[in-house]
Amino acid sequence: MTAAPRPWALLAELTHGCPLHCPYCSNPLELVRRARELSTAEWTEVMRQAGELGVVHTHLSGGEPLLRGDLAEIVTAAESAGIYTQLVTSGVGLDGARLTTLTAAGLRSVQLSLQHADPAASDRIAGHRSYAAKERAAALVRAAGLPLGINVVLHRDNLDALDAVIQRGLDWGADRIELANTQFYGWALRNRDVLLPTRDQLDRARDTVQRWRDRLGGATDLVWVVPDYFDGVAKPCMGGWGAVSLTVAPDGTVLPCPAAASLPDLDPPNVRDHSLEWAWDHSGAFNRYRGEEWMREPCRTCSRRAADFGGCRCQAYALTGDAARTDPACALSPDHGVIRALTTGTGRPGGAGDPAPTGGYAYRKPGG
Amino acid sequence: MTGPGPGPAPAGWRPALSPAVSLRHDRVRDADLLVLPERVVVLRGSAAKILGLCDGDRDLDTIVAELRSRFPGAPVAEDVPAFLDRMRTQGWVR
Ligand code: SF4
Ligand code: SF4
Numbered sequence: 153m154t155a156a157p158r159p160w161a162l163l164a165e166l167t168h169g170c171p172l173h174c175p176y177c178s179n180p181l182e183l184v185r186r187a188r189e190l191s192t193a194e195w196t197e198v199m200r201q202a203g204e205l206g207v208v209h210t211h212l213s214g215g216e217p218l219l220r221g222d223l224a225e226i227v228t229a230a231e232s233a234g235i236y237t238q239l240v241t242s243g244v245g246l247d248g249a250r251l252t253t254l255t256a257a258g259l260r261s262v263q264l265s266l267q268h269a270d271p272a273a274s275d276r277i278a279g280h281r282s283y284a285a286k287e288r289a290a291a292l293v294r295a296a297g298l299p300l301g302i303n304v305v306l307h308r309d310n311l312d313a314l315d316a317v318i319q320r321g322l323d324w325g326a327d328r329i330e331l332a333n334t335q336f337y338g339w340a341l342r343n344r345d346v347l348l349p350t351r352d353q354l355d356r357a358r359d360t361v362q363r364w365r366d367r368l369g370g371a372t373d374l375v376w377v378v379p380d381y382f383d384g385v386a387k388p389c390m391g392g393w394g395a396v397s398l399t400v401a402p403d404g405t406v407l408p409c410p411a412a413a414s415l416p417d418l419d420p421p422n423v424r425d426h427s428l429e430w431a432w433d434h435s436g437a438f439n440r441y442r443g444e445e446w447m448r449e450p451c452r453t454c455s456r457r458a459a460d461f462g463g464c465r466c467q468a469y470a471l472t473g474d475a476a477r478t479d480p481a482c483a484l485s486p487d488h489g490v491i492r493a494l495t496t497g498t499g500r501p502g503g504a505g506d507p508a509p510t511g512g513y514a515y516r517k518p519g520g
Numbered sequence: 521m522t523g524p525g526p527g528p529a530p531a532g533w534r535p536a537l538s539p540a541v542s543l544r545h546d547r548v549r550d551a552d553l554l555v556l557p558e559r560v561v562v563l564r565g566s567a568a569k570i571l572g573l574c575d576g577d578r579d580l581d582t583i584v585a586e587l588r589s590r591f592p593g594a595p596v597a598e599d600v601p602a603f604l605d606r607m608r609t610q611g612w613v614r
Binding site: 158160161204205206208209234236238260261263297298299301327328375 | 539540542544546547548549553555557558560611
């Protein structure tokens, strides 16, 4: 076996606890209870090992990472391991004192979520009054001179407000606005019927993004994460399974990506039993879909396999029950009909016409 | 590039790394890196040495003079300002 390349990035899911209940949350349906979370000492050791393994960047995420009282200590641990830290937060719980502590500990940048440009709609989607806290958090981050990214997960309920959403991100001083079409894992998959947009909505949204890009000329980064259900192209799996980054879940489970928690027979390693290096180099979970050996037709001989790695394993599993099949999002997949049925409306309640009345979410919550 | 973006470099410019980026040496890969909020750039050649001088104190002339004495014979006077201008357009130096 040739040695795997060293990982660049770590997604640290510090907790699954969260004051928000977003129906598109990519966390698994089975959320890790707070009592099973890694301790401060364990996270410190994870950061040390990650630095030695070659990780240079970490997203401190969750859930809501601000719920961890020891967040500043974890930031310090990452910084001493030579790892750049970005906080991924809902903004709830970020006050001036907290941010000062985190910055002093070495925090480098902040990514803030926003659900909608309209405060009431944002709060409704989040299932929690949080808009005001977000607005405050953005101002604090700006005042602290840290780079600010705004992340908006897009779906049927907010795509038509995209213009105002981008405007809000600019008003708040974002350096980067990530417009991420919903990826259907975890809670988003459960809520797919109400979240799935129409093709018309997406076409209009694409035009809106293009208009803003022309106007901004690169002054603010507008990132469009493609809706793979609609584009007929599989998205590249994390830059390759076990190739670029790794995820550590709140209880120490080490995964090639957060959604991989949904694969029933993956048997992922845990930092409580193994080193990160062992997990990366030797665990079955990280080697299972590494490279191209595992691929079947049509991927095995497809010219795009080095670019998209056959698409997403977790999506293949979610939609076909077999993680080694071609991602059904790909138009060449024999299972693409499953996706077509959903995007043309024949396979979903309410059809493909106008957006159904919004709401009716299964909100993300423990024990869901 | 179209539309608003950074204009020409101001006279007396003292380049400094943007607070969003961090310049570091990667021991595992023996490479110099610029780490940004959402990406990592692997620096080639003497890019890291040039960026290492962008401390907001030295002006462009001082940076060029220092590099010229370190790399005699290299086309420092043309290449360095052009490189730093590209870094400025990217928003990594200001
Ligand atoms: S067949 Fe496989 S490799 Fe080819 S484009 Fe589709 S997902 Fe990618
Ligand atoms: S298969 Fe998909 S969800 Fe799973 S690791 Fe790859 S990108 Fe992530």
